[in-house]
Amino acid sequence: MAQGEVLIIGAGLAGLSCALQLQEKQIPFRILEASDGVGGRVRTDEHEGFLLDRGFQVLLTAYPECFQVLDYAALDFKPFSPGAMIRLSGAFHKFSDPHRNRADLIATLTAPIGSFRDKLRVNSLRSRLRRTSEDEILSATRHTTNFLLKSEGFSPRMIDRFFRPFMGGIMLDSSLMPSSRMFEYVFKMMAEGDTVVPAKGMGEIPKQLAARLPEGSIQLNARVATLGDREVTLESGEVISGSAIVMACEGPEASRLAPELVPAQRWRGATCLYYAASAPPIEGPWLVLNGNNQWPINNLAVMSEVAPAYAPDGRALVSITVLGKPTQSDEEIQLAVLAQLQRWFGREAREWRYLKAYRIFHAQPDVIPVPPVERPSQLGPHLFVAGDHRLMPSINFAMVSGRQAAEAVMASLMPEAVAVQPA
Template sequence: MTEVAVAGGGLAGLVAARHLAEAGVDVTVFEERDEVGGRVRSVHEDGYTYDRGFQVLFSAYPAVKRELDVNALAPRRFSPGATIARPNHRSVLSDPLRVPSAAVETLFNREVSTADKLRLFRLQRELAGEDPETLLDRGGSTIRDYLADQGFSKWFVERFAAPFYGGITLDRSLGTDSAVFEYTYKMLSEGEIFVPAGGMQAMPEQLAQRARTAGATIETGRAVTGVDGADASGATTVEVGAETLSVDGAVVATDPRTATDLTGVDAIPTEALGCVTQYFSLPTNRAPNTGKRIILNAADDRPNTVAPMSAVAPEYAPEGMELYSATFLGVPEESDAELASEVRQALQSWYPAAGFDGLELRRTDRVPFAQFAQPPGFRAGLPDPDAPDGNVALAGDYTRWSSIQGALESGRVAAELVGANR
């Protein structure tokens, strides 16, 4: 008999299932799709790997260290820092202490002043001694205002912070709570960003295998359609299609809108930030030397960033070909072909000596709900994990902050709540 039902086989649900199973609970995960992963999915076609939207893992995230076997994912690491690009000009901004080979490029980067570079290093030292969870409880201003208060110049904000943190928060205006900046900047300073060699979906697949090894059951193609934690007998009722289960507790780890429908908790944030990610191939013998850094569009957000995926992870493309991802913020109305034309024009302006006639659009992913909005003070309005009636807990980044860290951590918290109340 299932003692705890988990609705949703995304990151949070899989982590919750593993922790419950390790505690000796008979737990079953019900996932509507035919595969686990939620918003973290990959497609493999014709030798290419396409992640659903540009996503990466931060190795310094506490929950990544706790919940994942990173080495087993065969991490393919981006070089720290970024390439700042605008028409006919590129420059590198990196941490010379971590990447000595980039010290000269960073030193002579004229896009960012020496004073701003020193401010970055000072901030890095200041945040090094802070507890990550404490940082999330700070904030209260926008990232843009925070950077201004720290003394960063307008040029730094527009040419580096806006595209770089626009990519992280999907908000190039930098209107996100400054707590997100402090947390992620600390993580970037203390770790690396990477993708698994097998694509981002290798992460939820590993989580699923660890849950199964612990004793959890995972049923795909089965959606939870109702949860009632207010049974007078103390039981929790979970509806899965035409089947009604009586369980000791439930974890709701679905997308925000479905979680709202299942639990009636109105505080779950549903205001969405979206993006469009396009994937392009180019013959290796015609490709520019991008290195392994994300390329920031310092001129505008069309596209906001380009990532050289196969330069970082050769497994993402067949031999003799390169794969790039380009990300537009929001959900542009232009056609796939129109967006691809803008990417081609941007790349050609950044690398005028290269030839992009062979650049081929291979895939476009429009992701209307990639993150929930995180304006200043957003955490005060997030729902508590135990907000639903009865022994039902919420598990999702929307109980913490919009990130892989938030999702993974929320699964552990939900498991502790439900397991303790059985």
């Protein structure tokens, strides 16, 4: 086996998952992380007693890789209500999963979101996807989500009022142009499990993975400036040599480090704004979708109704997502959000205290899902790559890509050991 550590660039979920796999096979590694903490795009800040995820995110408990790797019980998941609440024509309407929430069945059937047939079609789509395997979904003919929804027979009203903001909330893209595979995958996961956040914030997920790694194996504030053959140079000028390099940084950074090997991709952006309210404006753990599709708010959640630790006692934390990469200043976005909040909740919204906004330029890769074979983890004799941009944007696929990169490293560094490994 080659001497030295495997150098993993990035302590996001992909980098951490890669490290865990290497650790299992007793392959020495070191993670070099540019920022001051682990988690990459999945981090939670404590701010005046509130827990602010760096961008509204959820975990779907049916994600297979997450289920395999994470200790769900320790994360103490808090679930959202199955379904969503839709803001439409001056009112909020519950649009629930009748299989899991009988109490809201009548409200769901009478909600002016789509026709009765649309609602039956949601049910058939759900049943079909539950019967379809993950592999079948990921290798199915690729269409746009819009094409798929139309061929399933959904009315334009249903598509605009539900699926558009729903896809905006999950994939940060309400154009419905992303791949039907991604849509089907997410819809299946939602039908088969819960939509949750850990009790103490999304950042607990990468923290749990990092806690399993040996002390000192993650070097923070260590931005890699350039790559060499089996060595990296940090911004500080320090040169570190290793047995192999795994780029587990975001796609644009991987393209900067190895431009000829990782082509640039388009990325979706999002802005997440947080407000403190004296009482929850929506009761219950609902994901609220803007069925009118009017800028700026795409979705909203009262996070403290989902997981009480997100806000101090007697306060409510409201999370709002604005899609895209708006050219307006933070103040202009805040004013537009506040105007819409007042139309939704009346004058009480004026009393809410603005806490913080996160503008995320590279939130999710605008990637068309392809079978992994088309995006190999190995780019050169000693260079490997991981990250959601290799597969599909999600916590699950970031972790899958990390594992796959580790497997490729192991196959390259110790082929004989991989070949004789028991199943």
